[in-house]
Amino acid sequence: MILKNSKILLEVCDLRATVNGTEILKGLNLTVRSGEIHAIMGPNGSGKSTFSKILAGHSAYEITGGTVLLEGKNLLDLAPEERARAGIFLAFQYPIEIPGVVNSQFLRLTYNTVQTHRGHEELDPLEFDDFVREKMKLLEMNPDFLERSVNEGFSGGEKKRNEILQMAILDPRLAILDETDSGLDIDALRIVANGVNQLANENNATILVTHYQRLLNYIVPDYVHVMEAGRIIKTGGKELAFELETRGYDWVGIEHDTAARATA
Amino acid sequence: MNSPQTLKADYLTSLLTDQPYLSASPLTYLNALRAEATDRVSALTVPTLRDEEWRFTDISMLTKTPFKPVREATELNVIDIKNFHIEEAISRLVFIDGIYAPHLSSEQKNKGISVTHLKADHSLHTATIEAHLGRHIKFNDNAFAALNTAFLNDAALILVSRDTKVTQPIHVLFVATQKDTANYPRLLLLSESNSKATVVEDYVSLQDGPYFTNSVTEIVLLDNAHINHIRVQRESTKAFHIANCAVSLDRASNYQSVSVAFGSRISRYNLNLRLDEQSECAVDGLALISERQLADTHTFIDHAKPHAVSRQMHKCIVGGSAHAVFNGQIMVRQNAQRTDSKQSSRNLLLTNKARIDTKPQLEIFADDVKCTHGATIGQLDKEEVFYLQSRGLSELAARNMLTYAFGAEIIERIPVSSLKLTLEKTVLEQTTIQS
Numbered sequence: 001m002i003l004k005n006s007k008i009l010l011e012v013c014d015l016r017a018t019v020n021g022t023e024i025l026k027g028l029n030l031t032v033r034s035g036e037i038h039a040i041m042g043p044n045g046s047g048k049s050t051f052s053k054i055l056a057g058h059s060a061y062e063i064t065g066g067t068v069l070l071e072g073k074n075l076l077d078l079a080p081e082e083r084a085r086a087g088i089f090l091a092f093q094y095p096i097e098i099p100g101v102v103n104s105q106f107l108r109l110t111y112n113t114v115q116t117h118r119g120h121e122e123l124d125p126l127e128f129d130d131f132v133r134e135k136m137k138l139l140e141m142n143p144d145f146l147e148r149s150v151n152e153g154f155s156g157g158e159k160k161r162n163e164i165l166q167m168a169i170l171d172p173r174l175a176i177l178d179e180t181d182s183g184l185d186i187d188a189l190r191i192v193a194n195g196v197n198q199l200a201n202e203n204n205a206t207i208l209v210t211h212y213q214r215l216l217n218y219i220v221p222d223y224v225h226v227m228e229a230g231r232i233i234k235t236g237g238k239e240l241a242f243e244l245e246t247r248g249y250d251w252v253g254i255e256h257d258t259a260a261r262a263t264a
Numbered sequence: 265m266n267s268p269q270t271l272k273a274d275y276l277t278s279l280l281t282d283q284p285y286l287s288a289s290p291l292t293y294l295n296a297l298r299a300e301a302t303d304r305v306s307a308l309t310v311p312t313l314r315d316e317e318w319r320f321t322d323i324s325m326l327t328k329t330p331f332k333p334v335r336e337a338t339e340l341n342v343i344d345i346k347n348f349h350i351e352e353a354i355s356r357l358v359f360i361d362g363i364y365a366p367h368l369s370s371e372q373k374n375k376g377i378s379v380t381h382l383k384a385d386h387s388l389h390t391a392t393i394e395a396h397l398g399r400h401i402k403f404n405d406n407a408f409a410a411l412n413t414a415f416l417n418d419a420a421l422i423l424v425s426r427d428t429k430v431t432q433p434i435h436v437l438f439v440a441t442q443k444d445t446a447n448y449p450r451l452l453l454l455s456e457s458n459s460k461a462t463v464v465e466d467y468v469s470l471q472d473g474p475y476f477t478n479s480v481t482e483i484v485l486l487d488n489a490h491i492n493h494i495r496v497q498r499e500s501t502k503a504f505h506i507a508n509c510a511v512s513l514d515r516a517s518n519y520q521s522v523s524v525a526f527g528s529r530i531s532r533y534n535l536n537l538r539l540d541e542q543s544e545c546a547v548d549g550l551a552l553i554s555e556r557q558l559a560d561t562h563t564f565i566d567h568a569k570p571h572a573v574s575r576q577m578h579k580c581i582v583g584g585s586a587h588a589v590f591n592g593q594i595m596v597r598q599n600a601q602r603t604d605s606k607q608s609s610r611n612l613l614l615t616n617k618a619r620i621d622t623k624p625q626l627e628i629f630a631d632d633v634k635c636t637h638g639a640t641i642g643q644l645d646k647e648e649v650f651y652l653q654s655r656g657l658s659e660l661a662a663r664n665m666l667t668y669a670f671g672a673e674i675i676e677r678i679p680v681s682s683l684k685l686t687l688e689k690t691v692l693e694q695t696t697i698q699s
Contacts, residue, residue, distance in 0.1 A: 056654045059646070080653035081662075089654075096651045100672030101665060109665075114656040149669075149676075166655060 001202065002222045003035040007071075009174050009205050010055075015066035016230075017054055024050045026230035027066070032174065035202040039216055039241060040209045042227035043249045048209045049093065051227070052178040055207075056090035057083050070174065085117040087173030087204075091163040091180050097151040103162070104146035107132055111169050135168040139195045157188030164195045175199070176207045181215035193218030213245035226252045275310050275327040276407055279446060282333050286417050291390070294382075294416065297398045301413035308407040320589040320621040321560045323530055326504045331446035331476040333415065334361040338441040340470075342368060345439060348468050351682045354432035355379040357420045360439050361475075362447030364418050376428030377461070382419040382450075389423055397452050400482040400510040406534075409508040412448045412480040419450035422463060424489075429460040433494075433680045437466045440499065443473025451481040455489035455517075462492040462679060469500035469527065481509040485517035485543075492520045494678050496687070499527035501557060508534045513543035513572075522677050525551040525559045526690060532560040539565065539572035546575040550674035551590075552694055554583035554614075562591045565607075567600040570630075576607040581671050581695065585617035591625070594637065598629040607637035612644070612670050660697065667695040 010032040017025040024047045032038055042048050054061050055068065057080035068075040070086055078086065098106065104125075111131075112122040123131060133143055139161045151159050160180055167175050177196065181189055196219050200206055208219060216224070216238065224240040225232045226249065233256040234240070244252070283302065289295055310327055311318040338360050345358065345368060357379060358368035364381045372379035378389065382397075397419065403409035420436045438449045453463055467477060477499060485491055499505050505528040513519055517540070525531055537545055551559040565574045580588035588611065596603045611620045624637040644666050652662035671691040678684045 056650075058650055079659070080650060081656050081658050084654055084656040092651065092654075096645075096648050098648070098666070098669050100669035100676060106665075109661075110652075110655040110657060113658075113661070117656070149673075170656065 001035045003033070003202060006033040006035050006202070008032070009034050009071060011067075011069040013067045015054070015068060016064045017050065017061045018064055019050070019061050023064070024061070024230055025054070028231055030225065030232060032205045032207065034173075034205055036223065037200060037206045037208065037219060037221045039221035039224045040207060040227055040232070041211065041213075041224060041241065041244060044211070046227040047230040048227050049178055052090055052176045052207070052209050055083075055176055056080060056088060084170065085114050089167050089170055089172030089175045091160070091167060091175065091177045093179040093182060095151050095159045095163050097149070097154075099149045099152045101150050102146075103148055103150050104129070104132065106150045107146075107166065107169055110166065114170050132169065135165055138168060138198055139165055140191050141165060156183035157185065160184060160188065160192050161195070164192055164199075168195065168199055173204050174207065175204065176209065178209045179211065180208070181210055181212065189215065190218060213241045216241045228253050228256070275330075276305050276308065276411060278330045279411060280305055280414060283414055286415065289417070291394070293394045294397075298414055298416055301403055301410045301416070304403055304410035305407065305414050308405070308410060310407060317562065320587070321530070321532060321558060323504070323532070325530065326476065329444060329474060329476075331444060333447065334363065334442050334445045337361065337363040337365070340365065340368060340439070340441070344470065345437065348437055348439075348466065350433060350435045350464060350680060352432050352680055353435040353464070354430065356435040356437060357381060358437045358439065359420065359447075359449060361442050361445055362438075362449060372434070376425045377430055378421070378423040379434055380421050382421055383417070392423065392454065393421065393452065396454055396482060396484050398482075400484060400512050401480050401508055402510070402536075406508060408478050408506045409480055412450060412478050412508070415448040416450055419452055422451075422453045422461070424455045424459040424461045426456040427458045428456075430462070433462040433464050435464045435466060437468065438477070438479070440467075440469040440475050440477065440503065441471055443471055443475055446476040446478065449477065449479035451479070453481070453483045453491065453493075455483075455485045455491050457486045458488040460490040462494070464494045464496065464680060464683060466496045467499050467505065467527070469498075469503060472500055472502060474502040474504070474529070475500075476504045477506070479507040481507070483509065483511040483519070485511070485513045485519055487515045488517060489514070490518045492679050494680060494683065495521065495523035496683070497523070497525045497527055497531055497533070498690070499531070501527060501529055501555065503528045505531040507532065509536070511535070511537045511545075513537065513539050513545060515540045516542040518543065519545040521545070521547050522674060523549045523561075524674070524687060525549070525553070525561070526694070528557065528559070530558045533562070535561070535563045537563075537565045537574075539567050539569065539574065541569040542571045544573040548576065548674050548677055549578040550671055551580045551582075551588050552671055552691060553581075553586040553588060554694065555586060556584065557586040558589070559586075560589035563593065565592075565594045565605070567594070567596045567603045567605065570599060570601045570603070572600065573604045574606070577674065578609050579670065579674055580611045580620055580622075581614065581667065582612070582618035582620055583614035585615070587619040588621075590622040592623070592637075593625040594627065594635070596626075596628040596630050596633055596635065600630045601632045603630060603633040603635065605633070605635040609639040610670075611639070611641040612667065613641065614667065664696050668692050671695060
């Protein structure tokens with residue numbers, strides 16, 4: 001929801017980044033205020049996923065310019081875990097499997113670690129069990145998932161639900177969902193979207209990174225951004241997503257180039 | 265006085281010096297078996313790096329000490345071994361430095377199952393035991409199996425009768441208490457047709473000095489038998505542990521094993537399996553070692569007949585300047601059509617000085633088979649570390665968790681809850697690097 005006088009959560013200015021010497025982000029600008037849901041769309045290779053990983057602190061990318069502030073704090077100075085504790089959450093496109101680690105233990109450890117750093121009390125196993133079971137209802141997850149190894153043998157949909165469960169537990173200020181809709185059937189998509197919608201409130205914000213408009217039928221964005229060649233080249237409301245769905249991405253690029261030439 | 269050189273040359277013979285004092289057994293076949301093995305020991309030499317099967321495992325350190333069997337048994341009380349207690353166990357056999365300890369053991373003698381030892385009165389089973397003891401292990405070219413057999417005096421015996429299914433585990437505990445001694449543990453497990461049992465073979469130590477464990481285990485599964493075999497090698501880190509295990513799977517039998525190696529300065533485990541038609545085995549292993557330890561696992565899975573299934577996952581976690589060796593040979597014989605075999609060797613190096621030698625070997629002589637194998641050696645996956653960091657864990661905590669998980673994946677397969685918990689704790693302690 002777009003709120004009057006809501007405070008800025010994320011401010012990205014002229015962000016540039018390279019991987020192995022190749023520039024992927026070429027001056028990206030984005031401002032996200034609390035309460036808002038942003039969708040970042042764009043063709044493959046436009047830099048969407050890179051941007052999500054950079055926000056979460058992946059070490060494969062070198063930041064060559066620009067700034068990223070989370071609630072006024074320089075995010076780029078922080079290690080990935082410090083970002084998580086400060087309120088960044090990335091739902092992975094491909095969540096990893098950790099055979100040998102029981103999901104409930106993993107969830108409790110991450111919860112307690114983050115809570116401790118935020119100055120809150122830890123939960124003991126029994127308290128956490130109640131807490132997590134409540135959150136699982138949100139995602140219509142079978143409690144059996146708690147006793148299984150993290151993501152091991154989970155279907156695509158189950159993995160994504162487990163990601164959103166982690167999001168529900170860690171209560172981030174800014175959640176970034178990287179292609180969360182990929183590989184989901186319609187039922188799983190509905191459940192995941194429902195979970196995300198219920199977690200959204202006036203104090204947090206969500207960035208949906210997606211290739212397709214489909215997800216946006218279920219999670220309605222306040223802003224839709226089109227990314228191409230490492231920059232956001234167009235921003236609009238939710239209707240922009242429908243236009244992209246029918247017309248594709250090419251016209252946005254052409255329009256952008258024409259505008260750029262006109263101002264040159 | 266012996267120079268080290270001559271000691272090495274005559275090392276096996278030097279170990280045999282106490283053997284003639286073994287009193288002759290009332291069992292004729294046993295005396296014959298011993299005599300045959302003694303001959304082989306005299307003919308064989310201690311393997312060196314020049315032997316293909318031992319090219320990564322230097323055991324010359326072993327040959328510097330003339331380990332002798334204990335003369336007098338150590339007196340232990342239940343309290344001394346309570347740390348090794350497996351609460352689910354229905355029955356327990358305890359051997360202290362190779363000597364059976366009746367007061368610590370709880371035998372089992374009923375119609376369906378007999379958990380006892382060779383020296384006990386077992387007149388009912390003599391013929392059965394004779395038919396199997398020493399018949400599955402090949403000691404003709406195996407100096408250590410021969411040495412164990414030359415010293416064969418007592419043995420743990422587990423006989424599961426036809427159609428008997430035992431759910432609770434049977435615990436066979438070998439405790440080392442005296443330094444500079446040699447012990448020759450022996451275990452025979454016979455699972456008759458359509459029977460089922462779970463056996464934990466456990467090597468532990470109550471001392472820090474060097475000693476030598478040289479064990480032989482024979483496991484026989486008759487038609488449709490099902491055995492869970494858990495092998496735990498948690499000897500002292502100064503011990504030498506050389507073990508041979510032969511498993512014979514008859515038609516449609518099922519052998520599930522998990523073996524873990526945490527202890528010993530130098531350990532070597534040879535596991536040989538012979539698979540008959542439609543039999544199945546899952547052979548999983550974990551070596552978790554550090555400092556200057558060496559752990560060597562050699563397995564040989566023989567698909568001798570058609571339609572058998574084998575699964576193997578062997579993992580090594582190597583820290584310090586330790587050295588792990590894995591050699592996994594899978595043989596698919598010409599008539600073993602429709603063999604289904606999967607083998608995986610996965611290895612984690614925790615330091616620059618750690619070393620791993622792994623050699624998965626697949627030899628296929630049949631043409632209608634489904635076989636895969638693979639090996640990975642590496643450090644922790646960066647993407648996995650990042651995933652955990654993105655959930656708020658420090659890099660160190662992330663690394664510790666992944667290292668633990670790498671080992672725990674094997675421990676998880678142990679079907680005895682209390683033992684699984686104990687070993688998970690050991691893995692956690694040994695994989696946790698403090699900041």
